Amino acid sequence: MKLSILMPVFNEQHRLEEALKQALDVRYPCEIELVVVDDGSTDRTGEILRGATDARLRPIFHPANRGKGAAIKTAVAEATGEYMVILDADLEYDPNDIPRLLAPVLDGQAEVVYGNRVFGSHSSFSFWYVMGNKGVTTAANMLYNCYLSDLETCFKLMPVALYRSLEIRSRGFGMEAEVTGKLLRRRVRPYEVAITYHARTREEGKKITWRDGVQALWILLRERLRRPPAAATTTAVPA
Template sequence: MKLSILMPVYNELATLQTAVKDVLSVNYPCEIELVIVDDGSTDGTRALYADIETDPQVRVQLQPSNAGKGAAIRAAAEIATGDYVIICDADLEYRPNEIPGLLQPVLDGEATVVYGTRTFGSHNAYSYLYVLGNRGVTLAANVLFNCYISDLETCFKLMPRDLYRSLDIRSAGFGMEAEVTGKILRRGLRPYEVPITYRARSREEGKKLTWRDGVEAIWILLRERTRRVA
């Protein structure tokens, strides 16, 4: 088994090198590759890739302009060569050393899709509205698809590469999280959930998600739930 770790990057000069180091220093139970797609960074991030690309486990693709997280991940999935893929942002909110824990249910034959589920407390959630929005979007998915998942917006989504490609995700921005989950639930797949550690960064540290992304996520879930089968 080979795992492709997909890392979308946009203006992460302060965190990218640490994020890459953290990903590559993990003791994985299988072969891995790190696929980085830079989504038009303008803050000097691109100057870092000359050193990063010297590692044979790393592949980098530079997009000509910023098109959104969903577009970056779609590009990464297209060039990935692993049997499975997982998304790992470069913002240091997630811990790559917990990825093997998400792999284990797959290796044990217990799951096809695995989500890393976050818990929120005073030490890891920068605002009440952010947590409330995440819970609201997740609740909408549970009601619409008559299921129970704990964290729709988690970055850590592990699944077969071919499954991800077949979902044909078209949401360019953060709405891709809702589209991925909506399409998976629509197919009757239920993610296996594994608890993970999380530390949300603040607006000042570069947090990009806004309330508009939550509204878009609910719209996408409604669209996927009511969409006619072709």
């Protein structure tokens, strides 16, 4: 099995080198590639990427900023692995958790695995950010009659072919809700694994806002009301 780690990047010159080092230093239980999409950065991000020499790193460049969803779409199109996981470059997530996400897949227990963040005073910069995340996740649970713990997690591991089949249209942060809504509509219930998390502050570059939460709610409702495809995938994670 080969895992494609997909990293969307926008103006992360202060964190990118460390993010790349952390991702590539992990001892993975399978072959990996790190597909990094520079989404039109205007700082030294592109220069840092062009100077990287690890053979597992595949840099791709957008000429202008198009949003996280668009960067992931580009990365997925270029991925050569059977499975994929998204890893942001902001150092909020620990790539050492990725082997733990892989374990249920390698053991044959799951096809889709989400990293479940445990929020605490040391790991979240804002009460309202956590409540917003819980509100969006609760809405998904009510709309789709499921029990997810963390819809907005960056760590979503699944087959590359499955992600491509979802045909994600959202260009920005709304892609997180769209991915989950489309999976749940197909009766795919993600397996959840606890992960570590440390949120950065607005001053450190946190980009998501309350508007993204409102958009996520709209996307979840839209996908719930959408007529299902003629031949929907119904494979679910065993209980």
